[in-house]
Amino acid sequence: MKPRVERDLRVPMRDGTVLLADRWAPANGDGLPVVLVRTPYGRRRAVRQIVGPLVEGGFQAVVQSTRGTFGSGGGFDPLRRERDDGLDTVEWVAAQPWFGEAMVLYGMSYLGFVQWAVADALPPQVKALVPGVCESALTLEFLRADGFSLETPFSWGVMVGVQERPFFLLRMLLGGRRLQRALRTLPLNRADTAALGRGSDYLQDILRHDTTSPFWRAADHRHRVAGVRVPVSLVGGWFDIFLPGQLRDFQAAPDARLTVGPWTHVSPGVMDAQAAEALEFALPLARGETPVERAPVRLYVMGEEEWRDFPTWPPPGYEDRRFHLHPGGLLATDPPDDAGPDRYRYDPADPTPAVGGVRMAFGVAAGPVDNTALESRADVLTYTTPPLTEAVEVIGEVRAEVFFRSSLPHADVFVRLCDVDPGGRSTNVCDGLTGVAGADEVTAVDVRLWPTAHVFRPGHRIRVQVSSGAFPRYNRNPGTGEPRATATTLRVADQEVFHDPGRPSALVLPVRAHGPTLDE
Known part of the structure; x- marks a missing residue:
């Protein structure tokens, strides 16, 4: 049955800014567990792929555009404003008349990072986190003084810089060569103009401030991971850009399980595995039930091409x-x-x-x-x-x-x-x-x-x-x-x-x- 969608719900933040959200729910879905997705990438593009299976499986979903994106108020300051906005959104959802008793935070990449931003201060209505291909200090590995990962943060900065323009996907596909040429620009502080035709605050920030800079303190949530008080299921890939940090988060979280497949950051298998974790792990918790038991660590062993279970990461032996x-x-x-x-x-x-x-x-x-x-x-x-x-x-x-x-x-x-x-x-x-x-x-x-x-x-x-x-x-x-x-x-x-x-x-x-x- 096709879910109903309520568009452009107004979610007030503590500073008076209003963020917009959509609610997806099956008929008579009031009171079902809510899966909350906070995204900077819009509430239309690919959202049906993300939340459709979850709504069909027993959730209602709230999909919110983060500050400064796709109609939400304020300015988009990547990574650095998600703590207060996330906590305010969780509080708002829990106060709605259609909310029942339970909520799950869900999403991949930036959509997982925003979960870690609030992980140590969640109300009791939140029953689980399901962050995929992400980590709690999302871009800080890229900005190391002894190893600047240029391509990923720069490509992401270009993408979010044009994502609200018409024909976004066509622009990105046709602009791939232009982007690669821009990465050769010297000095690099002119590369944003070479790629976008204008300057970008975010791209200038990643060039000016390395991992140790106080500038990124508001984007570093590593210290929150040990304070999470709900179960967490992490999904990652052996070729994912965030894997080392994700494994660090798994080791720090008090109650977590881990799935790592033979995937890159954008492999379809990541989305499938994470949806399965939402339905088989998080949904039972939201209903007050016990998920089907499995080993804490499930890894795809390449070369052998098989899934295997282990008690810890790194595994013993x-x-x-x-x-x-x-x-x-x-x-x-x-x-x-x-x-x-x-x-x-x-x-x-x-x-x-x-x-x-x-x-x-x-x-x-x-x-x-x-x-x-x-x-x-x-x-x-x-x-x-x-x-x-x-x-x-x-x-x-x-x-x-x-x-x-x-x-x-x-x-x-x-x-x-x-x-x-x-x-x-x-x-x-x-x-x-x-x-x-x-x-x-x-x-x-x-x-x-x-x-x-x-x-x-x-x-x-x-x-x-x-x-x-x-x-x-x-x-x-x-x-x-x-x-x-x-x-x-x-x-x-x-x-x-x-x-x-x-x-x-x-x-x-x-x-x-x-x-x-x-x-x-």
């Missing part, structure tokens, strides 16, 4: 194993012998490109892809095991320790883990980047890769790439130490990667204990 870089491109568990470093040249005017992986931008491929062309570049080193005689099961946090030196004092180290099949196709599993100051001295660089759950099957090989960039996912390092907003000079760098007994560069994988060996 996995031990760090060092896979050392050796001369001649060998990756092995044996420590390295005496040998000179491997060398490559990094040119920020022709930066090492981002290929698949953790990306979110119109018109670019994300997730696992063929790395053959990337690995043929002279600015990418590869180290590969012999074929495996038994499966190697890797589940947990992945990191690398690379002993590195540059001809310049400022450089980046990018490390990518790949699975090479018997036919020689190299497919990315996870990766990460760390920037180095003082790189002209030999430095042990700790690179945190994305977490993963992956089985390298017999006959496959484990490969690690080492390079100095993945542009435009990460901003290219100009080598000069200039501020990222105003840098204009690009300097070529000669890089060295060491692998000897005193400087044993290695990839560190969480491998199932008492597991297999390599055919050395």
Whole structure:
């Protein structure tokens, strides 16, 4: 039965601003549990896909446009105004005549972040949170001083800058190349005008203020996670832009369960899994019932291509194993012998490109892809095991320790883990980047890769790439130490990667204990 929709309900905030909301409900839906969705992306576009299955399954839904978007009053100040507005909205919903006794907060990405903004101050009517592909400090991982993730926050800033214009989707699809060209603009503080034709306060903010800046204090809700007093179900993806922070939130939340699939940020599987959690987990809680019991952690194990349950994250029974870089491109568990470093040249005017992986931008491929062309570049080193005689099961946090030196004092180290099949196709599993100051001295660089759950099957090989960039996912390092907003000079760098007994560069994988060996 088609739900009825009440449009443009007026929701007053404490400062007098009025935000607009729509209510979706089945016939005679008064008193049903309410699922509350707060979104900056409008109350028409894709909303039926988001709340339709939930209304059909037993909820009524309230979908609100956040401050300054799609008819709601005030100015849109991304990320920094969601605490008070969220609490005021929850209070308003609970006071409506059609409200019964229970409410659930729901949504993906920004729609999940707004749940964390209020998580530690919820009234008893709220029975569960279901945040998907998000984290409690939504963009702060991107703005690290030692690794500025340019593409995602910039692409998002451009998207929200044009989303209320006519023909929005067509503009974004046709503007994909323009956006990619804008990311090459120097200085970067002119890139917003190159992409939008005008300045953007948000894009200027991400260039001026890194993660540690007090400017982002109102957007950082990590300290609230431990204070949540209702059950939480988190849905994430191995190639999602927010995965590390989401796993941190899961570990901090007192009562949470976790589902991680083989998904990117915008994979349809995320929406399906989150809707299932709303109906199978949150709805019973809203009705005062007990959800069907399952393990706290459910992970899709890539390579094995199966779902498996675990008691915790990281799961028990996995031990760090060092896979050392050796001369001649060998990756092995044996420590390295005496040998000179491997060398490559990094040119920020022709930066090492981002290929698949953790990306979110119109018109670019994300997730696992063929790395053959990337690995043929002279600015990418590869180290590969012999074929495996038994499966190697890797589940947990992945990191690398690379002993590195540059001809310049400022450089980046990018490390990518790949699975090479018997036919020689190299497919990315996870990766990460760390920037180095003082790189002209030999430095042990700790690179945190994305977490993963992956089985390298017999006959496959484990490969690690080492390079100095993945542009435009990460901003290219100009080598000069200039501020990222105003840098204009690009300097070529000669890089060295060491692998000897005193400087044993290695990839560190969480491998199932008492597991297999390599055919050395």
